[in-house]
Amino acid sequence: MADVAKLAGVSSQTVSRVANGQAGVVESTREQVLAAMRELGYRPNSAARSLRYGRFNTLGVILFGLSSTGNSRTVEAIATHAAAEGYAITLIPVGAPTQDNVLGAFTRMGELAVDGVIVIIEVHLLDAATPALPPGVHVVVVDSDAGERYPVVDTDQADGARQAVRHLLELGHPTVWHIAGPAESYSAERRALAWRTVLEEAGRPVPPVGRGDWSAESGYRAGLELPPACTAVFVANDQMALGVLRALNEQGRRVPADVSVVGFDDIADASSYLPPLTTVHQDFAEVGRRCVEALLEQISAGPGGPGTDLVPTHLVVRGSTAPYRGGAAP
Amino acid sequence: MADVAKLAGVSSQTVSRVANGQAGVVESTREQVLAAMRELGYRPNSAARSLRYGRFNTLGVILFGLSSTGNSRTVEAIATHAAAEGYAITLIPVGAPTQDNVLGAFTRMGELAVDGVIVIIEVHLLDAATPALPPGVHVVVVDSDAGERYPVVDTDQADGARQAVRHLLELGHPTVWHIAGPAESYSAERRALAWRTVLEEAGRPVPPVGRGDWSAESGYRAGLELPPACTAVFVANDQMALGVLRALNEQGRRVPADVSVVGFDDIADASSYLPPLTTVHQDFAEVGRRCVEALLEQISAGPGGPGTDLVPTHLVVRGSTAPYRGGAAP
DNA sequence: GTCGGAAATGTTTGCGTAAACATGTGTGCC
DNA sequence: GGCACACATGTTTACGCAAACATTTCCGAC
CATH class of the missing domain: 3.40.50.2300 (Response regulator)
Incomplete structure (x- = not known):
């Protein structure tokens, strides 16, 4: 950033203002700074930004695996919606569903730069683990009966x-x-x-x-x-x-x-x-969307209470069902 | 960290030494620091660490979607192996496979805190996009013919x-x-x-x-x-x-x-x-494993040359094939 | 012409960490 | 007993950025 400032002949603060699109920079100066940025291939350093803001713009997802269709589609929706809100997704898969592994995943997540965590895991393994998360980190749970203690999003x-x-x-x-x-x-x-x-x-x-x-x-x-x-x-x-x-x-x-x-x-x-x-x-996509929504809400407005948000389901009738014909085999 | 230092009656530097398990701290002091850490629920701030080290311990993955079995299994393997190496995974899904979307994903990734990127995307969309990545970021490509320009891991x-x-x-x-x-x-x-x-x-x-x-x-x-x-x-x-x-x-x-x-x-x-x-x-898992391996290799030892690493396949014969019987329908 | 004030830009500071360097403290050796 | 040296611990500094505050510049009104 200092290099850009020098090349453009301005202070680093002005560069910062340009980088963040803030007002109060005259057009000609802005042009010069932008040119210098391009020339030097300048990229803002997200670590420094996070340090400054205390925000990471990253959401963590803890799950058992992507092998089930449901999980992978939910994660995809989470990633898509998070991206739309300017958040990245950090994935931590848990191998076998043991207390130790889950605890390890939460501990690792606690050390990571995340603003909130979405947990796609059975709740009985969850209780012992959430304390491993730092206090400031918000949690939303998918697919479990943790509704009394955490905000939960689930299919009905x-x-x-x-x-x-x-x-x-x-x-x-x-x-x-x-x-x-x-x-x-x-x-x-x-x-x-x-x-x-x-x-x-x-x-x-x-x-x-x-x-x-x-x-x-x-x-x-x-x-x-x-x-x-x-x-x-x-x-x-x-x-x-x-x-x-x-x-x-x-x-x-x-x-x-x-x-x-x-x-x-x-x-x-x-x-x-x-x-x-x-x-x-x-509707896995909707589940993912609501997770992100709930989590961002928590992050910006403080912890919401527990409770369960149910996404409706509906039956799709195709060819594998037919009226009863009075006996098992004809 | 300062709080921990105060509580333990030592300097912040000593806290840092304990946190990183460095030598040169006497046992009694270490105990005191650890106790203070526990009491205050101290967590090292990864943003500050990254800022200090210039490393993020995070790998980015750019892909079109998790809906295909192959992609989700590959990503799962990537996440698992990366975790084993102490790296987290940041996911960026690209919606529709347009030039613009891909470019946007790479730009976002460039601004994110990643040490390397794994790209699971068709190569013809890739060319215009990689320049959007900052110079220091390493790339490994999956499933494409980019072998002449990037390191590629793919199924045979x-x-x-x-x-x-x-x-x-x-x-x-x-x-x-x-x-x-x-x-x-x-x-x-x-x-x-x-x-x-x-x-x-x-x-x-x-x-x-x-x-x-x-x-x-x-x-x-x-x-x-x-x-x-x-x-x-x-x-x-x-x-x-x-x-x-x-x-x-x-x-x-x-x-x-x-x-x-x-x-x-x-x-x-x-x-x-x-x-x-x-x-x-x-073998999707193997593809994922090799990706991570190749990327970490690049990160620690500098850019490896382009080239394609092929994971072998084999035929599994089940019940849907039978000898030709001389004509189409009997 | 002078003065007030708004707009543009610069300077200082601190976010949390750890390397580099500085200081203290004790130990063993002659 | 004095000295050197190893080892434990403290102090300073910089990483890149942006908020808060400080300064400069320029304009119009009187």
Whole structure:
């Protein structure tokens, strides 16, 4: 900066004024400074700026991994909206979901230059970790039941699951089976709970729950366990539903003629499954947007209270569901 | 830091020494300082550190989006390995692939506190943009033909495509059709070129190329165009292959009995397609790892020359390919 | 012409850290 | 006992920037 000032024949303060587009610099001077900047290839040093302002214009994101479609789409939306607000994103992935790893990630984040943190992680691992964050750092949590302690943004999992199960009941199926995600996952539990509640409210029998780990492969294995009596199944995500379709296909059971299948997420591929999957649409981009919004609000206006902001879902009916035809196999 | 020093009854310099684990501090003093740090919840300010050192310990990543499986897995690997080396990741997504957007991303990145940049973007958009980066910032490029000007890390696209096409020819198919990715994509072009070359070398006719945009939906549309004479098709990625499977299924053509299909990427879901997809396995994690390695090498040892580092691929044979049976439909 | 005041520009200062240099403190050796 | 030297700790300074305050310049009104 000093070099630019010297070359332009002005003080460094004037350079600073030009760099920040402040008023009070006469046109001719501004021109000269800009020319000098170009000539020397001057870039403002963001570290010095941060030091001066006490702000970093950076948001941290802590998550388990980008491998799930939901996470990666949420992160993408976060990055996009943060960029639009002049913020950069710093990513810290946590390897295995252990207390130690999570704590380590928060500690690292605490040492990093971030103004706020978005946490995409199960809450039970979170409690021990947040104290590792410095006091000034704000937090928004995605996809967990931390609503009593932190601001939370989440998809309306329960309502989505309700829509799925009701759709199947309305088609006449006597009851609906469920293949859930991993027990540690809060979304998985909420979807399972909503499924159970709808069945109970409708006075239908509640079949035993199948389990997967969100992967198509695990859905395939769980699908093989589905008994012949099953005519309708609500699967906790689209990828497991893909596995279920394969399992049913291998067993010679036709979808949707013999068995109706509903997924959750509405990933891009779901419309190309065999048959195209009826599923619950989840608006990941909106979740990401609201996270950034809530966090920036906190940063500028001070900590908002806890509470949960739910993004609505809706059912997308495609070819994998059909009316009940009175029996399992024809 | 001054507060800690006061509380511990030492100078700030001693605090600094303790914070950085430097020698020359007697045990009792160190204890006192550590205690004071804990009491005050002291955190070193990374902005000041960066200012002092001229290093940020941050790597930038510029990409189009996280929606493709490949990108998100590569980014995940980059983040993981960078974290292991004590570096954080700053993400800048580029919306639409226009010259302006790319330039904007590079400009923003130039103003950000990064020591190096990993670019996951088509090269023809890259040329106009890199000058926007400050001189001291190192660059590694993924998935492009920039090998003559930048260090490039990439999957061995050509070899993967060759393996796919040869596999189909070895099964006895007279020739192999191809559904390519978008023409702007360099990987798409390389896969298409390798496909054409193998056919020409084998003296087989080269059918017209189908086109998609990587999405399952576009694969479906391209799949509907496949003529009855087609008995083998190499699709440029797994998701489009999923669409092709659906198109063939709708037309009553069985896979692999009537038509053999090979994909590219080996995404997690591919083994659960109907039928499980034969595809070219791509090691995204390794690509990410090598990127970080190359970039850190540059940062510590000065700019390495251009050149391309190819990560090998291998064919995974599953259920979507079968020997040629002498005719298109039985 | 002189004076007031607004606008343009310059100077000083401090953000938190750590290197470089300066000072103190004790130890062992002759 | 005095001296040198190693080691622990303190003081000064600079990193790049911009707010706060200081100075200069120029204009119009009287």
